[in-house]
Amino acid sequence: MRRVRSIAGDSVNLMLYRELERCDDAAEEALWRLNPELAEHAAVLPAGVWVVLPEVDSKPISPTPVSAWD
Known part of the structure; x- marks a missing residue:
């Protein structure tokens, strides 16, 4: 697991995205x-x-869209 330091003005979401x-x-x-x-x-x-970052996949798995014609 990786540790990072917050920057002034960081929120949890902003840090995760960055x-x-x-x-x-x-x-x-x-x-x-x-x-x-x-x-x-x-x-x-x-x-x-100091914030410990989770080890997660780089991109979330998106669900397969459902179509009205399926």
Whole structure:
């Protein structure tokens, strides 16, 4: 697992998108499980907070679209 430091103005979603190129519910849930102490901070993290990033696939699996003609 990789650790990164927050930049002033970071939110969890912004950090996930910058570092993992995804910010969906699965990635966010994995990050919160690894970093429960982040809940002590406001919605915008202060600079210098160490965050452990989850190991997730680079892109989320999107469901197959359903067509009315299938």
